[in-house]
Amino acid sequence: MHGKTVLITGATSGIGAVAAESLARDGARIVLVARDRERCERTLERLRGAGPRVQHRALVADLSSMSEVRRVADEVLASEPKLDVLVNNAGALFGRRIETNEGLEKTFALNHLAVFALTLRLLDRVRASGPARIIVTASAAHRVASLDFDDLQSARLYRERKLGQLLRYGGPAFHVYARSKLCNILFTRALARRLAGAGVTANCLHPGFVATRFADEAGGAIGPLTRIAKLFAIPVGEGAQGLEYLAASPAVENLTGRYFAGTVERSPSAAARDDATAERLWEASEALLRSLGWPERFGS
Numbered sequence: 001m002h003g004k005t006v007l008i009t010g011a012t013s014g015i016g017a018v019a020a021e022s023l024a025r026d027g028a029r030i031v032l033v034a035r036d037r038e039r040c041e042r043t044l045e046r047l048r049g050a051g052p053r054v055q056h057r058a059l060v061a062d063l064s065s066m067s068e069v070r071r072v073a074d075e076v077l078a079s080e081p082k083l084d085v086l087v088n089n090a091g092a093l094f095g096r097r098i099e100t101n102e103g104l105e106k107t108f109a110l111n112h113l114a115v116f117a118l119t120l121r122l123l124d125r126v127r128a129s130g131p132a133r134i135i136v137t138a139s140a141a142h143r144v145a146s147l148d149f150d151d152l153q154s155a156r157l158y159r160e161r162k163l164g165q166l167l168r169y170g171g172p173a174f175h176v177y178a179r180s181k182l183c184n185i186l187f188t189r190a191l192a193r194r195l196a197g198a199g200v201t202a203n204c205l206h207p208g209f210v211a212t213r214f215a216d217e218a219g220g221a222i223g224p225l226t227r228i229a230k231l232f233a234i235p236v237g238e239g240a241q242g243l244e245y246l247a248a249s250p251a252v253e254n255l256t257g258r259y260f261a262g263t264v265e266r267s268p269s270a271a272a273r274d275d276a277t278a279e280r281l282w283e284a285s286e287a288l289l290r291s292l293g294w295p296e297r298f299g300s
C-alpha cells in the first residue's frame with residue numbers, strides 16, 4: 001500500500017480502526033473522517049505508531065448531517081490530490097427513531113445517504129486516481145429487509161409497530177438498520193455498473209458479527225441485549241479482515257459490484273440483487289440531496 005491514500009470513515013473504533021492501522025502498517029497513508037476530535041487524535045497517534053513514514057490526517061464531520069458531509073468532502077477535494085481507496089465504514093444502529101435537523105431519519109442518513117453523498121462528491125477524484133477502490137461496510141442484516149419507498153424515513157414504520165415486525169425483527173430499530181444495510185448493497189451494485197470500465201471497483205461486505213462498540217449506545221433494550229450477544233461475537237481483528245482484503249488484496253483488483261462475508265464472496269439477498277430497486281433508490285437519494293440544496297451534479 002506504499003504511495004496509496006486511503007480515505008476511511010468509522011476508523012476511530014471497531015473494525016475501521018483495526019483495518020486503518022493494518023493498512024498504515026502496510027504503508028498506506030490514512031485520511032480519516034470522524035465526528036469526535038479527541039477520538040481522531042487518539043486514532044492518529046495509533047496510526048503514527050503503525051505507519052510512521054507518512055503524514056496521516058483526520059477531518060472532523062458528523063456524517064449524519066448532509067451539510068457536514070458536503071463540507072468535509074469539499075475539504076478533501078481541496079487538499080487531497082489522490083484517493084486510491086475510499087472506505088465507507090461508519091455506521092450505527094439507534095434504539096429509537098431520531099430525526100436529524102435536516103428532517104432525515106438518522107439511521108438512513110448516516111448508514112446510507114452519507115455513503116451515497118460522500119462517494120458521489122468524491123467520485124471524480126477517485127476516478128482520476130484509478131486504479132482505485134470503493135468499499136462499503138454493509139451487513140448480513142440486509143437479508144431480512146425490503147425497502148418501502150413511501151416511507152424511506154421510517155416514520156410510518158415506527159408509528160405502526162406491527163406484531164409481525166416485532167416477531168421478525170425484534171422491533172422497528174433493527175428493521176430500519178437492516179433496510180439501511182440493504183441500501184448499502186443496492187448502492188454498491190448501482191455504483192459498480194456506472195463505473196464499469198473506469199478503473200474503479202465498488203464492493204461491499206458483511207464483516208461478521210464482531211465484538212466492537214456497535215450498538216452500545218443504541219438506547220432502549222437494544223444496547224444491553226447486543227452487549228450480551230457480543231459475548232459470542234468474533235474478535236475485532238478477525239472482523240477487520242474483510243475490509244483489509246477489499247482495500248488491499250490483488251485478488252480482488254478486478255472484481256466489482258460484489259458482496260463479501262469477510263473475505264469470501266457471497267450472493268446477497270434477492271432484494272439486494274434487484275437492479276430496478278437500486279436505480280429507484282439512486283434517484284430517491286439524489287432527490288433528497290437536491291431537496292437539501294445539493295447541486296444538480298454532486299461531484300462539481
Ligand SMILES: NC(=O)c1ccc[n+]([C@@H]2O[C@H](COP(=O)([O-])OP(=O)(O)OC[C@H]3O[C@@H](n4cnc5c(N)ncnc54)[C@H](OP(=O)(O)O)[C@@H]3O)[C@@H](O)[C@H]2O)c1
Binds near residue numbers: 036063
Ligand atoms: N459489529 C458488527 O457485528 C457489525 C456487523 C455487521 C456490520 N457492521 C457494520 O460495521 C461498521 C463499523 O461498525 P463497528 O462494528 O466497527 O462499530 P463501532 O465500533 O461502533 O464503530 C462505528 C464507527 O462509526 C463511527 N460513527 C458513528 N456515528 C458517526 C457519525 N454520526 N459520524 C461519523 N462517524 C460516526 C464511530 O465513531 P465514534 O468512534 O465517534 O463512535 C465509529 O468510528 C458499521 O457500518 C456497522 O453497521 C458491524
